Amino acid sequence: MKVVPIYASAGIVGFESPAAEYTQLGLSLDQLLIKHPEATFIGIACGDSMQGVGIFDKDLLIVDRAVNTKQMSVIVANYNGEFICKLLDKNRRVLLSANTVYKPVSISEIDEFRIEGVVVCSIRNHDMPFHELTECMR
Amino acid sequence: MYALVDAVSFYASAEKVFDPSIRHKPVVVLTNNDGCICAVCPIAKTLNIPKFEPYFKLKKYLDQHNVVVRSSNYELYADLSARMMAVIGRFCSEQHVYSIDESFLLFSQKLGNWREYGELIRSTVWRETKLPVGVGFGMTPTLAKVANHAAKKLVGFNGVAVIDNLEQAEYILKQMKLADIWGIGSRLSKRLALLGLSNAWELAQQSAKKMRDFHSVVLEKTVRELNGEVCFSWDEVKQPKKEIFSTRSFGQRVTDKFNLNSALITHADIIGRKLRQQNSKVKRLLIFAHTSRFDPAYIKREYIHDFVTPTSDSLNIANAVSALVDQIYLPNIQFYKCGLGALELVNASFTQFDLFELSREKDLLMRSYDAINHKYGQGTLYISSAEQVSQWKMRRALLSPQYTTRWLDIPKIRCI
Numbered sequence: 312m313k314v315v316p317i318y319a320s321a322g323i324v325g326f327e328s329p330a331a332e333y334t335q336l337g338l339s340l341d342q343l344l345i346k347h348p349e350a351t352f353i354g355i356a357c358g359d360s361m362q363g364v365g366i367f368d369k370d371l372l373i374v375d376r377a378v379n380t381k382q383m384s385v386i387v388a389n390y391n392g393e394f395i396c397k398l399l400d401k402n403r404r405v406l407l408s409a410n411t412v413y414k415p416v417s418i419s420e421i422d423e424f425r426i427e428g429v430v431v432c433s434i435r436n437h438d439m440p441f442h443e444l445t446e447c448m449r
Numbered sequence: 450m451y452a453l454v455d456a457v458s459f460y461a462s463a464e465k466v467f468d469p470s471i472r473h474k475p476v477v478v479l480t481n482n483d484g485c486i487c488a489v490c491p492i493a494k495t496l497n498i499p500k501f502e503p504y505f506k507l508k509k510y511l512d513q514h515n516v517v518v519r520s521s522n523y524e525l526y527a528d529l530s531a532r533m534m535a536v537i538g539r540f541c542s543e544q545h546v547y548s549i550d551e552s553f554l555l556f557s558q559k560l561g562n563w564r565e566y567g568e569l570i571r572s573t574v575w576r577e578t579k580l581p582v583g584v585g586f587g588m589t590p591t592l593a594k595v596a597n598h599a600a601k602k603l604v605g606f607n608g609v610a611v612i613d614n615l616e617q618a619e620y621i622l623k624q625m626k627l628a629d630i631w632g633i634g635s636r637l638s639k640r641l642a643l644l645g646l647s648n649a650w651e652l653a654q655q656s657a658k659k660m661r662d663f664h665s666v667v668l669e670k671t672v673r674e675l676n677g678e679v680c681f682s683w684d685e686v687k688q689p690k691k692e693i694f695s696t697r698s699f700g701q702r703v704t705d706k707f708n709l710n711s712a713l714i715t716h717a718d719i720i721g722r723k724l725r726q727q728n729s730k731v732k733r734l735l736i737f738a739h740t741s742r743f744d745p746a747y748i749k750r751e752y753i754h755d756f757v758t759p760t761s762d763s764l765n766i767a768n769a770v771s772a773l774v775d776q777i778y779l780p781n782i783q784f785y786k787c788g789l790g791a792l793e794l795v796n797a798s799f800t801q802f803d804l805f806e807l808s809r810e811k812d813l814l815m816r817s818y819d820a821i822n823h824k825y826g827q828g829t830l831y832i833s834s835a836e837q838v839s840q841w842k843m844r845r846a847l848l849s850p851q852y853t854t855r856w857l858d859i860p861k862i863r864c865i
Binding site: 347348350352353354355356357358359360361366368371372374376377387389392394395396408413423425427 | 471533
């Protein structure tokens, strides 16, 4: 997100705005949510298997490749040529969903499996459907 | 110590970053308008796919071997390049980005183990950007480039090579062709072969002075650098261009004057921008349009325009071009390509003005124009006669999504 600082001024004559000295950059969501900009990408969740950790269909996922995984991290992995989002149970070497409908997936030798990054946060739209949001960001 | 870090088959590797389904498949990338193959990934290289061959000639072969073919996705490559350079930059306080996928590092201090450090750079770039890179360390920029070549092409190096003494330089140079040395093209290497030189090591053994007489000061410096003497500085590595060209083939043939004009004006705009970027002005401008060389009758139209006062003002260049379109254009000709070349450039700081012709440069306007387009994206402001008509825009039929720069294209992550 680009922030354009605009300095207040009182026009041609008159006093300078007393707030002019205190101008700062506005709050930036990037600054808050993205710790490693070059290692981070944004994806879109497709499906309901991660509802238990608060990730719903069409939510935005902020994925950081520089963060180390921990037991039960929410990860994005390349699983047989597809990006999937799962909970990583390192101890048992299985991928868990956060929805009882879906069974755990164990990683076998023949599977292509590589961790792509950790979902450091997800973004949920409450009032504006995703397609409307993207329309204005074309 | 210098290092050169560059991506392995950058365009093809970039295609794999956000498409895990093709990570283990052969991938090639096509040039503008899907004309030729310009990048071949290591897996595709094992199929002996040559670079710079016309796509249509190889299409059948590529299909037979299930090769993934992609148009050039410049938006994606620019973003991934910036990310890669930022990661590499963390490893050294002095970084010089040399091209979209190559970056030099200059280390003023000695490190304990260069090889280990190179491996750390490689694994970090891979982890954070999913781009494979090769790392070469050398006592000079040229030797760093040599080491980088060895890291990627010679057996036993696995992506990192270090040249920190002349014995190691000899070992690697003996395995390298002349044309693989930085700055030695195929023509010069043929001339050197006539002197009886057969590999890079034999070139390094030549007297530097003799090489200057034989060809140029640059060749002399190359020989010195191969022997560990630093001769090139960043400024020389990145000289202002002596000529600037902007050309492109049309997505579909152009037959009317209006479209030809708007294409040429777009090139005028690009040339102006590039001139201002390097603080140059153009004195002599080449304007051309031609049909395809494969057409039964090849027709080429070109004119040279000399500016009384050198200019870098896009509007001045556009006016000159517009005035010449009538002479370039011929009815009933299917133009395949057009473009402009700024042939004679002068330094903008030392421009000679004309006594009688007042300068029409609108420097302030151009500065604002560049600033706005830089801030809000190229094409936010443009010359209205350059209005893009889809007919001559780039053809990119096999384009991958712009995963990191367009919201509608962000990667899908399955939660099922």
